[in-house]
Structures are given as C-alpha cells and as structure tokens.
Amino acid sequence: MKHESIEINSGLLIVLTLAVISIGGLVEIVPLFHIKDTVEDVGGVRPYTPLELRGRDIYVSEGCYACHSQMIRPFRDEMLRYGHYSLAAESQYDHPFQWGSKRTGPDLARVGGKYSNEWQTQHLADPQSLVPESIMPGYSWLLDTKLDYSQIEDRMIALKRTGVPYSQSQEEYDANVEKFGKAVADELHVSNAKQSLEAQAAAEDWDGKPDQITEMDALVAYLQMLGTMVDFSKYEDGHFNQFR
Known part of the structure; x- marks a missing residue:
C-alpha cells in the first residue's frame, strides 16, 4: 500500500525519483575523482x-558526427570490419569526443590512411560517384571555400585551458619536446600555429589544389589522421602495459 501511495502522489514520486537518480549518479561519478589515472x-x-x-572544427560544424561514430566496440564483428577497438586514450584531447552511438555511415575511428587523399576529396565532394548506394550529401563547396585560420591561436589557447597540452611558454614547449618529440612540439606551440598550418597544408596535396588552403584541405587532413597515432602491433593479448 505504501508503494501505491507514492505512485499516486506525483509530487512525492518526482522527488523520490530525483533522489534515486542523484544517488546513482554520485555513485558513478565520485569514485572517478579518487582514481589517480x-x-x-x-x-x-x-x-x-x-x-x-x-x-575537426569543420567535421563538427557540418554535423558529420550525426551519421559517423568514432568508436569501435570490443566485439569480434566490429574489429573484423573496422580494426582494433577504440581506446579512451585516443580521445583524451577531444572536446567533445566523437564516440557516438548511431551509425548511418561506417565508423571512422580507423579511416586514416585507408583511402588516398584524392578518394577522400572526391567522396566528400560527390559521394555517389564512388559509392552509388550512399545517402551521404555532397560537400563540394569545401573545395572552393578558403580556410579561415585567423583565430587558430585562440582556438588552441581555449583547448589548452581544458587540459590539452598546447604550449605557450618555453617550459611547456620543453615538456612537449620530451613527451612528443621536437617536430610535434613545434606544431603544438601556439606562436607557431599559422606557420605550422601552412606548412602541413603545403607538404601534401590534400585536396588537389596546391595553390590555396581550403576547408577541404583541413577536413581531409583530419580524416587521414584518425586512428593512425597508436601502433597496435605493440599489443600482446590486448594488454595496455605493452605501451609502458
């Protein structure tokens, strides 16, 4: 009878429901603050x-995440199709991460290097020319839209405030040299941002238009990086300690 009295009292039911949800949330979240790593x-x-x-900014702004996840689940069928299951560490610098829970198109966690730059550009401009059954819309205007990177330093500084190790001081730069190597540390130094962006755009013909830096250049560069950072050949029986 007490259970029925709670169910017919909407105000009390709401309060008790919120209390249960709050307790459950605290049980899941609070322990994370006491775990070192x-x-x-x-x-x-x-x-x-x-x-x-x-x-990545363009990827998010065009809503690509609505149809493509970047999360390979630890199931045999997933790994046979897409590759090694996704690691949390691979998304540690993502704000927000692009894991997702719905796929209209394939998962993109390991798409980097799977196709050529020319294929990626053509697929983005006219998907049906390569995959006739695709329902993906075309993004041909990216080829004609000049990339705006006038605020790239501000974007990096904003991410730095969330914990992404972009460097501004010599001390931070030196720490990145030790952790990532000098070549990567140079690219992560905020004062080098525009020079680094232009150099990477010029180093490879991302969109087939070497005379200008377009939004297609940036998007293809992002896609070609996905899933290429970790050398999974170092795994033995799936243990993380092979990286230590």
Whole structure:
C-alpha cells in the first residue's frame, strides 16, 4: 500500500525519483575523482596539429558526427570490419569526443590512411560517384571555400585551458619536446600555429589544389589522421602495459 501511495502522489514520486537518480549518479561519478589515472598512458597519442584542429572544427560544424561514430566496440564483428577497438586514450584531447552511438555511415575511428587523399576529396565532394548506394550529401563547396585560420591561436589557447597540452611558454614547449618529440612540439606551440598550418597544408596535396588552403584541405587532413597515432602491433593479448 505504501508503494501505491507514492505512485499516486506525483509530487512525492518526482522527488523520490530525483533522489534515486542523484544517488546513482554520485555513485558513478565520485569514485572517478579518487582514481589517480582514468585514462591509460598510450604511446603515440598527441593533440591535433593546427590544420587537423581546423579540420575537426569543420567535421563538427557540418554535423558529420550525426551519421559517423568514432568508436569501435570490443566485439569480434566490429574489429573484423573496422580494426582494433577504440581506446579512451585516443580521445583524451577531444572536446567533445566523437564516440557516438548511431551509425548511418561506417565508423571512422580507423579511416586514416585507408583511402588516398584524392578518394577522400572526391567522396566528400560527390559521394555517389564512388559509392552509388550512399545517402551521404555532397560537400563540394569545401573545395572552393578558403580556410579561415585567423583565430587558430585562440582556438588552441581555449583547448589548452581544458587540459590539452598546447604550449605557450618555453617550459611547456620543453615538456612537449620530451613527451612528443621536437617536430610535434613545434606544431603544438601556439606562436607557431599559422606557420605550422601552412606548412602541413603545403607538404601534401590534400585536396588537389596546391595553390590555396581550403576547408577541404583541413577536413581531409583530419580524416587521414584518425586512428593512425597508436601502433597496435605493440599489443600482446590486448594488454595496455605493452605501451609502458
């Protein structure tokens, strides 16, 4: 009878429901603050370069995450199709991460290097020309839209405040040199952002238009990086300690 009295009293039911949800949430969240490391230290994972970062911005702004996840689940069928299951460490510099729970198109966690730059550009501009059954819309305007990277330093500084190790001081730069190597540390230094972006765009013909830096350049650079940072050949029986 007491259970029935709670169910017919909407105000009391709401209060008790909120209380149960709050307790459950605290039980799940509070322990995380007492765990020294919630993300494994996996070698090879680095923050995005300025060009990749702008590409990711475009990926998010165009809503690509609505149809493509970046999360390979630890199931045999998933790994046979897409590759090694996703690690939390691979998304540690993502704000927000792109794991997702719905796929209209394939998962993109390991798409980097799977296709050529030319294929990626053509697929983004006119998906049906390569995959006739695709329902993906075309993004041909990215080829004609000049990439705006005038605020790239501000974007990196904003991410730095969330914990992404972009460097501004000599001390931070030196720490990145020790952790990622000099070449990567140079790309992660905020004062080098525009120069680094232009150099990476010029180093490879991402969109087939070497005379200008377009939004297609940035998006293809981002896609070609996905899933390429970690050397999974170092795994033995799936243990993370092979990276230590």
